[in-house]
Amino acid sequence: MLKIISLFFLCLIFLSRKSPVKDSFDSLLRESAEHIRAKKYSKADSILSLLLFHVGGNHSRLADLYYNKAIIRYYMNKFDSTLYFLNLSTTYYIKVSDAKNTLINKKWNGFIYKKKGFYQKSIFNYLGALNIAKDINNQKLIADIENSLGLLYKETKDYQKAIDNFEEALHYQKQVNNSKLQANALNNLGLIYRELKEYPQAKAYYQKSLLLKKQTDDSSAISNTLLNLGELFMDENKLDSAKILLHQSLDIRKQINDKTKLTSVNNLLGETHRRSKQYDSSKFYLSQAAELLQNIESRRHSLDHFKYQKALAFDLKDYKQALYWDFKYDSLSEIYFEEERLKVQQIASDYTINEEKQKNEVLSVQKQQQEEIAALRLWIVLGLVLLLLIAIYLFIQLKSKSKKISSLNSTLEQQNETIKMLSRNKDHFSMNIFTEMKAMLAYQSSQQLNDADKITFNKVGSSINTTARLFELALKTKEESLENKQLDAKIYLEGVISDSLHIYGLLPHINATIEIESILCKSNDLHSLGQIVNELITNSAKYAYKDKDIQGALEISFKKQGDLLILDYKDDGPGISDFNKKDALGMNLIKILSKSLNGEFEILESIVGVHFKISFLENY
Numbered sequence: 001m002l003k004i005i006s007l008f009f010l011c012l013i014f015l016s017r018k019s020p021v022k023d024s025f026d027s028l029l030r031e032s033a034e035h036i037r038a039k040k041y042s043k044a045d046s047i048l049s050l051l052l053f054h055v056g057g058n059h060s061r062l063a064d065l066y067y068n069k070a071i072i073r074y075y076m077n078k079f080d081s082t083l084y085f086l087n088l089s090t091t092y093y094i095k096v097s098d099a100k101n102t103l104i105n106k107k108w109n110g111f112i113y114k115k116k117g118f119y120q121k122s123i124f125n126y127l128g129a130l131n132i133a134k135d136i137n138n139q140k141l142i143a144d145i146e147n148s149l150g151l152l153y154k155e156t157k158d159y160q161k162a163i164d165n166f167e168e169a170l171h172y173q174k175q176v177n178n179s180k181l182q183a184n185a186l187n188n189l190g191l192i193y194r195e196l197k198e199y200p201q202a203k204a205y206y207q208k209s210l211l212l213k214k215q216t217d218d219s220s221a222i223s224n225t226l227l228n229l230g231e232l233f234m235d236e237n238k239l240d241s242a243k244i245l246l247h248q249s250l251d252i253r254k255q256i257n258d259k260t261k262l263t264s265v266n267n268l269l270g271e272t273h274r275r276s277k278q279y280d281s282s283k284f285y286l287s288q289a290a291e292l293l294q295n296i297e298s299r300r301h302s303l304d305h306f307k308y309q310k311a312l313a314f315d316l317k318d319y320k321q322a323l324y325w326d327f328k329y330d331s332l333s334e335i336y337f338e339e340e341r342l343k344v345q346q347i348a349s350d351y352t353i354n355e356e357k358q359k360n361e362v363l364s365v366q367k368q369q370q371e372e373i374a375a376l377r378l379w380i381v382l383g384l385v386l387l388l389l390i391a392i393y394l395f396i397q398l399k400s401k402s403k404k405i406s407s408l409n410s411t412l413e414q415q416n417e418t419i420k421m422l423s424r425n426k427d428h429f430s431m432n433i434f435t436e437m438k439a440m441l442a443y444q445s446s447q448q449l450n451d452a453d454k455i456t457f458n459k460v461g462s463s464i465n466t467t468a469r470l471f472e473l474a475l476k477t478k479e480e481s482l483e484n485k486q487l488d489a490k491i492y493l494e495g496v497i498s499d500s501l502h503i504y505g506l507l508p509h510i511n512a513t514i515e516i517e518s519i520l521c522k523s524n525d526l527h528s529l530g531q532i533v534n535e536l537i538t539n540s541a542k543y544a545y546k547d548k549d550i551q552g553a554l555e556i557s558f559k560k561q562g563d564l565l566i567l568d569y570k571d572d573g574p575g576i577s578d579f580n581k582k583d584a585l586g587m588n589l590i591k592i593l594s595k596s597l598n599g600e601f602e603i604l605e606s607i608v609g610v611h612f613k614i615s616f617l618e619n620y
Helices: 002-017 025-037 041-054 059-075 079-095 099-116 119-135 139-155 159-175 179-195 199-216 219-235 239-256 259-275 279-293 299-315 319-445 451-476 489-503 523-544 577-582 584-596
Strands: 486-488 510-516 520-522 552-561 564-571 600-604 610-617
Touching: 025 041, 025 059, 041 059, 059 079, 059 099, 079 099, 099 119, 099 139, 119 139, 139 159, 139 179, 159 179, 179 199, 179 219, 199 219, 219 239, 219 259, 239 259, 259 279, 259 299, 279 299, 299 319, 451 486, 451 489, 451 523, 486 489, 486 523, 489 510, 489 523, 489 552, 520 523, 523 552, 523 564, 523 584, 523 610, 584 600, 584 610
Parallel strands: 510 552
Antiparallel strands: 486 520, 552 564, 564 610, 600 610
């Protein structure tokens, strides 16, 4: 079963490796952008389609991908497809509440619809973008959109709305301190007021625009505004002022070598001089325009040129020449207007054809997306099947392991019970040995022995009793083992002290004051403490109270002070000198046991008897 699943899993990995998407989303998106810049639109679009397949339900990335697809189709002049993908992108940007990118998409929609000649749809999208720009309070974007709306209303000759939008654009451009855009808005307002024949207003806006353009040092823009002012003065028949402004525009155009605008300025200068009856100058400028027209293709400028030439011929009463220019004008105008008519027809025809193309392309895109979704679903199903097989295998393995673990646990429990039983039996056995040893020593000590031998037997007996007490306490507290177990010092030490006092026969002529606190200690520590106490009582019995008729007092305490545990021992015997001389071994044993506790053994000054102190950390 495991081999089958492993083989299936390896096959799935192999199939996955055949997918061309090996890099991250961002790196592939950058690669697509590079292809767009290199005008390799098909390659860029293929990468984007691939990313759409792998991006899943990430709405933000879907929006970016559809936006890039729209840009590709714009560069390929597929405007209907551009609009389709822009709308898809906008849908996803709205879902992720990305207001700024939604606004940009609507601006794009407005621009494309204007390019296609659908002004109302263009206006609708620009108004949507404007509302979002105001919601996010982006003054630069508001100014830009207001300007675009003004140009649209100017195209549709809705001059009042155009004025309102240009004035709003001007207001926001002032807020963002953009002098160049302010100058453009002022120039546009001048153009509209000239169309409305409100010349003073137009002149005021042109002059404000000119002032700002001079500050930005934009030569081309300065020349345009001078040309506009020149035409305005021609409309007012202020020909001298018009000539000055048109000459200034001409000088700038010569510097930047703009042949189209040079043609326009020369035509206007020829007309201005004709009206001033300066016919030679008029001929000169019109001849300059004629030379320039040979190098450019502009029917509108050619029509203006023929019209001005015809007017000059009539003024000079050269009717033959006038008829010639009139014929050229009529011939070109027929061509011009026929072309315009055909353009309108072409737009209508293109719209019909493009509608069909758009439907086909939309259907193609939808089909592609459905295929991608179907493929994705297949991968998901395969993945789920694999997960299910793995889950079944793991369940079987887990069940088998569980049985083994249960069996092992049962075996371990039995072994633990056996170990516990052996441990208890061991402690009972040890306790029995200690009891027998105590009985034997007690019997031997009751025989006729000298004092030295009796002391030796008692010392051995009390030492054995100290260890036996520990085993007895462990058995009573149901401890499984003595090693490092916590036992009550009060119960243990009081028992050890009582046993030692009885063994040495110090009761009742010795008054023993015992103060032991109930403190939990490790069994090893308690055993060392018991041995120390036993050794100290032995020394008191040997040196301080060897005469049984002497009355005496013993003080033994075990207390906790802060982090320290302190054993304090006092007797009122003859003092320490004899102890040092006769039982150095006992003193050394106490020091060794103190070190095993990592403690400190001290002999304190005392007026009567001896005073010992052993201190060590509670949990060293």
